[in-house]
Amino acid sequence: GAGVSQSPSNKVTEKGKDVELRCDPISGHTALYWYRQSLGQGLEFLIYFQGNSAPDKSGLPSDRFSAERTGGSVSTLTIQRTQQEDSAVYLCASSGSSYNEQFFGPGTRLTVL
Amino acid sequence: GNSVTQMEGPVTLSEEAFLTINCTYTATGYPSLFWYVQYPGEGLQLLLKATKADDKGSNKGFEATYRKETTSFHLEKGSVQVSDSAVYFCALSDKDAGNNRKLIWGLGTSLAVNP
Secondary structure (H helix, E strand, O other), X not given: OOOOEEEXXXXXXXXXXXXXXXXXXXXXXXXEEEEEEEOOOEEEEEEEEEOOOOOEOOOOOOXXXXXXXXXXXXXXXXXXXXXXHHOEEEEEEEEOOOOOOOEEOOOEEEEEO | OOEEEEOOOOEEEEOOOOEEEOEEEEOOOOOEEEEEEEOOOOOEEEEEEEOOOOOEEEEOOEEEEOEOOOOEOOEEEOOOOXXXXXXXXXXXXXXXXXXXXXXXXXXXXXEEEEO
């Protein structure tokens, strides 16, 4: 597609349930990032994929969070046993340039009740 | 570690006023610097960037100069419009040992421009 797409755009879930968030990066972009935008806390890095290399998971806040990227394209961020503090906008970005110009998707707004 | 500090908002200006949003950074290497903008109801968009010292990024009348001596990347616009109302984020990226160029973000500055 022309840009980064994410689905769903909104997700409301109950505490303790698992959720999956999807990201379709720009075709040909080898780098993919997940960020979280929380109210009052700004944006924080979660995880980074680059080609076939092992992902950099250093930003994941707990072991309830995981992500995978299949075939070097689509990525799924999974949050298990969701907690209320997981409520945020989850943003995906992809990049194909060496200067890291990242292109962002519209985000998924997650609300944990 | 790397960090970005930008002025707190909200900033409220009248149309055609001069805008400055301050941004300073701390980095161990030679980062690239960015300003992103988030218009109401929309996703983050790259506004401008600079990849080395003394570079000036510019777009849509906005400018920012990469000042290594003051570790700053202040955003300026000479005459703001109502359509510039948005949240502005300063960010840096610095390649780490794993080639990860993740962005480190400021907290964002909300700008409201009144007609």
